[in-house]
Amino acid sequence: LDQLKDMGVKWVLVGHSERRSLYGETDADTAEKVAKCQDLGVNVILCIGEQLEEREAGKTDEVNKRQLAACIPKIKDWNKIVIAYEPVWAIGTGKVATPEQAEETQAAIREYIKSAVSPNVADNVRIQYGGSVTPDNCKDLIAKPNIDGFLVGGASLKPTFMDIVSTVGPSKLQELWPSYQAKMEKEGCNEAAVAAFKYNLGVLAGGLALMIPESRLSSVEGLQEFEKLKIKSDPKLLKKTVILKLNGGLGTGMGLDKAKSLLTVTEGNSFLDLIAKQVASMKKEFKTNLKFMLMNSFATSKDTLEALSKYTDLGTGSDLEFVQNKAPKVTASDMTPATWEKESGHEWCPPGHGDLYPAMLGSGTLDKLLKKGFKYMFVSNSDNLGATMDLKILSYFASTGAPFMMEVAVRTDADKKGGHLAKDKVGGGLLLRESAQCPEEDEKAFQDTTKYSFFNTNNLWVDLVALKAQFKKNDGALPLPVMKNAKTVDPRDKASTKVLQLETAMGAAIECFEGATALVIPRSRFAPVKTTNDLFALRSDAYTLTKDFRITLASERNGVPPDVKLDGMYKFTDAMEKLIPNGPPSLIGCKKIVVEGEMTFAKGVVVKGTVTFKNSGASKEVPAGEYEDKTVEL
Numbered sequence: 001l002d003q004l005k006d007m008g009v010k011w012v013l014v015g016h017s018e019r020r021s022l023y024g025e026t027d028a029d030t031a032e033k034v035a036k037c038q039d040l041g042v043n044v045i046l047c048i049g050e051q052l053e054e055r056e057a058g059k060t061d062e063v064n065k066r067q068l069a070a071c072i073p074k075i076k077d078w079n080k081i082v083i084a085y086e087p088v089w090a091i092g093t094g095k096v097a098t099p100e101q102a103e104e105t106q107a108a109i110r111e112y113i114k115s116a117v118s119p120n121v122a123d124n125v126r127i128q129y130g131g132s133v134t135p136d137n138c139k140d141l142i143a144k145p146n147i148d149g150f151l152v153g154g155a156s157l158k159p160t161f162m163d164i165v166s167t168v169g170p171s172k173l174q175e176l177w178p179s180y181q182a183k184m185e186k187e188g189c190n191e192a193a194v195a196a197f198k199y200n201l202g203v204l205a206g207g208l209a210l211m212i213p214e215s216r217l218s219s220v221e222g223l224q225e226f227e228k229l230k231i232k233s234d235p236k237l238l239k240k241t242v243i244l245k246l247n248g249g250l251g252t253g254m255g256l257d258k259a260k261s262l263l264t265v266t267e268g269n270s271f272l273d274l275i276a277k278q279v280a281s282m283k284k285e286f287k288t289n290l291k292f293m294l295m296n297s298f299a300t301s302k303d304t305l306e307a308l309s310k311y312t313d314l315g316t317g318s319d320l321e322f323v324q325n326k327a328p329k330v331t332a333s334d335m336t337p338a339t340w341e342k343e344s345g346h347e348w349c350p351p352g353h354g355d356l357y358p359a360m361l362g363s364g365t366l367d368k369l370l371k372k373g374f375k376y377m378f379v380s381n382s383d384n385l386g387a388t389m390d391l392k393i394l395s396y397f398a399s400t401g402a403p404f405m406m407e408v409a410v411r412t413d414a415d416k417k418g419g420h421l422a423k424d425k426v427g428g429g430l431l432l433r434e435s436a437q438c439p440e441e442d443e444k445a446f447q448d449t450t451k452y453s454f455f456n457t458n459n460l461w462v463d464l465v466a467l468k469a470q471f472k473k474n475d476g477a478l479p480l481p482v483m484k485n486a487k488t489v490d491p492r493d494k495a496s497t498k499v500l501q502l503e504t505a506m507g508a509a510i511e512c513f514e515g516a517t518a519l520v521i522p523r524s525r526f527a528p529v530k531t532t533n534d535l536f537a538l539r540s541d542a543y544t545l546t547k548d549f550r551i552t553l554a555s556e557r558n559g560v561p562p563d564v565k566l567d568g569m570y571k572f573t574d575a576m577e578k579l580i581p582n583g584p585p586s587l588i589g590c591k592k593i594v595v596e597g598e599m600t601f602a603k604g605v606v607v608k609g610t611v612t613f614k615n616s617g618a619s620k621e622v623p624a625g626e627y628e629d630k631t632v633e634l
Contacts, residue, residue: 001040007215012037015047015067017088027070034081035074043080045151046071047130048109052089060087061108068109072116082126084151085109090131099137102129103144110146135163142168159195159477162202172205173198176335183328183337187348192362193325195477197351200327200502203482205335210482212433214442217422219451220430223408225520226393233391237398238288240375243389245275246458246506247304247382248297248324248350252491254532255572259300261382262307263529263573265538266545271529272304274385274549276311281548282389283313290389291374294382295359297324297350322363327351329489332498340489340496347489353381353458354480354504361471370464377462379506385551386527387459393519394461403466404516406430406507407459409526411449414563420452421518424511430518431511432456436483454518456507457526470512478512480504523559524552532576533564539580540587556588563592570595585622599634 004012014037015030030046037044050063064085075081085106087097097105106127114122129141130151141147149168155161166174180201184194203210251260261271269277279292292314296304301323305316314320326348329338340346356379360366369377376394380387387407397405408421419434438446445451470478483503490496510516527543527550529535537543542562544554553561564587570576578600585605587593593607597615604624611627615634622634 001036001042005040005042008213009042011043011045013045013047013084015071017047017049017086021051021088027067030067031070031074034071038074038076038080041077041080043082045082045084045128047084047086047151049086049088049131055087055089060105061112064105064109065112068112069116072113078117078121078125082128083109084128084130086130086151097129097131099140099144099147102131102141103146106144106146133164135160135167138164138167157479158474159199159202159479160475161479162199162206165202165206172335173202176201176205179337180328187326189325190362192358192476193327193355195475196325196355196358196504197327197502199477199479200351200482200504201330201335204330204484204500204502210437210484211439212422212431212437212481213439214445216425217431217433218425220421220423220454220518223454223518223520224396226522229392229396231392231396231399234395234398235286235288235391237376237394238286238290238389238391240373241389241394242291242293242369242374242377242464243279243282244293244295244356244377244379245382246353246356246379247272247294247300248353249381249383250297250299251573253530253571254535255492255574259296259303259307260529261300262303263535265385265529265535265551266543269549270307271382271385272307274551275382276308276314277549278385278388279314280311285548286389286391292320293365294321295324295356296321298326298348299350318363318365318368322359322365324350324359325355325362327355327502329487329499329501332486332500335500338489338497338499343490346491346496349487349501351501352483352503353506354478354508356506357467357471357478357480357509360467361476366464366468366471370468375464377464377467378459379462380457380459381528383530384458384526384528385549386523386525387457388525388548388550390525393521396519397461400517402513402515402517403463403470404510404513405461406432406510406516406518407457407461407521407525408454408518409457409521409523411453411455412560413449414561415455416447416449418455419505419507420446421454421456421510422452427511429511429514430516432505432507434483434505434508436485437481454520457521458507458528459521459525460507460509462509466513474512478509480508480512523561524550527551527553532570532573533566535573536566536576536580536584537562537564537587540584542587542590554588562587562590565592565594567596567598569598597634 014033019025048064048067050060054063110122126148128149128151129147133150133152247261249260264270283290329349331338338347422433424431485501485503487499488496489499543551570579580601582603585601585607589608592610594612598619599615601622602624606626609629612631620634
């Protein structure tokens with residue numbers, strides 16, 4: 001208990017039926033636990049309830065009184081006690097006591113407390129009901145005078161839990177939802193998109209925890225490494241596998257208003273050109289007609305399809321793409337739907353790449369793929385040109401029987417501000433913590449690459465049959481952790497209304513699948529572009545274009561990319577292009593390059609070690625030559 005208090009735990013369950021039935025805890029054991037909690041000032045939810053045979057024998061009240069009688073002498077402060085009546089035969093079974101049965105039993109509990117303790121305690125103690133509560137039965141149950149609330153177990157992990165919360169009493173979600181629902185229905189959003197956004201909004205409006213504290217986590221050890229895989233590749237698996245690229249990003253953070261994948265990367269090729277050529281290369285290598293798809297957004301679909309029209313072998317229409325859902329932006333000040341009369345399109349945003357799952361469901365893509373016999377999906381970002389189909393990894397994933405596998409890479413100082421893989425101390429499974437989910441006081445631990453050694457590359461392998469099963473289990477949605485992203489309604493007008501974009505991460509689904517795993521991959525499978533810093537490096541000689549059109553780190557880099565820090569004035573791509581009119585400097589021997597102030601690089605600049613270029617006045621040119629471990633004042 002002392003450890004729980006140190007972790008900030010304020011409530012504990014005591015007397016749960018599984019502790020009684022599976023671990024043999026007696027009424028006396030339960031009473032002693034209550035006493036210890038009282039001594040330390042920890043709040044207790046005291047669980048009582050009868051087995052099926054006890055109910056059928058008419059002993060429900062007798063059992064409840066016996067369990068309470070053992071604990072009552074130990075209770076000094078009833079303000080720290082909540083009683084939860086859980087008919088054991090109704091927990092997780094789908095069976096539920098009728099509202100009348102629950103009310104009759106809980107009235108008897110209150111009457112017993114009145115006689116055994118006092119009328120005042122009986123009137124004020126909260127008595128909850130906890131047997132298979134659902135959105136369908138909670139309204140009738142909560143209407144009964146002696147049911148003060150619910151103890152919800154597995155159903156609290158489902159998106160529809162917010163419907164239970166809203167039904168129990170007045171909530172912010174109840175107030176907000178009608179206007180959002182009307183807006184989304186008018187826009188033609190599908191049922192899966194509406195359900196996913198309602199869950200996300202409910203988390204925000206309900207004030208539920210959006211952060212993952214350090215106290216919940218431990219480091220991950222013992223992961224399988226790609227280089228040590230000993231498995232025979234099975235080409236037959238390719239016919240059951242779909243390759244999916246996420247292509248919904250506009251790159252607004254880089255000053256773009258079109259698909260980021262249209263950016264020129266190297267040798268006149270855009271991301272989309274290289275992806276198309278990668279697929280063609282893979283088809284030739286594996287001698288099979290690989291299934292390839294894109295998830296575009298409402299903002300990238302048209303431009304993308306036009307750019308890819310010259311690659312006829314990729315496919316067309318719904319065989320080539322499905323479109324990511326869009327979600328309303330939330331006004332930061334009052335959580336109402338954001339409006340922007342100048343351009344109504346700015347009222348909507350992509351809901352993060354975690355929308356992959358509801359978009360697959362809502363568009364019919366998941367069912368279509370399953371019907372055609374596809375079982376496995378390899379998904380990666382369109383801006384990661386190192387992520388190609390690897391038959392060895394596919395064969396390993398299939399052999400594990402895991403429902404979900406994440407490719408992770410070893411974190412370096414250049415990665416320490418990004419999300420990391422961790423182990424959940426409570427459930428024991430793997431989870432992903434993004435920077436937006438880290439409390440400020442835990443930032444140092446978050447960036448500790450010795451403790452959290454792996455980061456998510458967003459190269460994921462998913463068993464489509466298992467994904468369908470998760471949707472069925474969770475009433476049509478995955479309960480992914482929600483992140484809020486603070487923006488302005490018009491991304492390029494910082495004076496426009498402040499909004500929140502509610503987003504989820506597709507890698508976070510690792511915590512939704514029991515038995516999910518991760519594979520440590522070489523850095524060659526990870527070459528993304530998130531900022532102009534990344535693009536600057538990617539265009540340099542620190543990266544090479546392979547024969548199969550992958551962008552990989554040059555062998556001389558030993559798996560570590562150069563650390564690029566450009567002045568904020570080069571945040572947008574058009575400004576960065578002016579910085580390197582002759583192409584970027586040579587970075588193959590560079591550890592870190594810092595650019596401060598306005599300048600241009602001449603052709604033939606070579607950077608080695610750690611070099612800072614500074615200019616405090618009008619733009620100047622960095623002359624050709626070799627610069628090593630120095631600060632250059634222009």
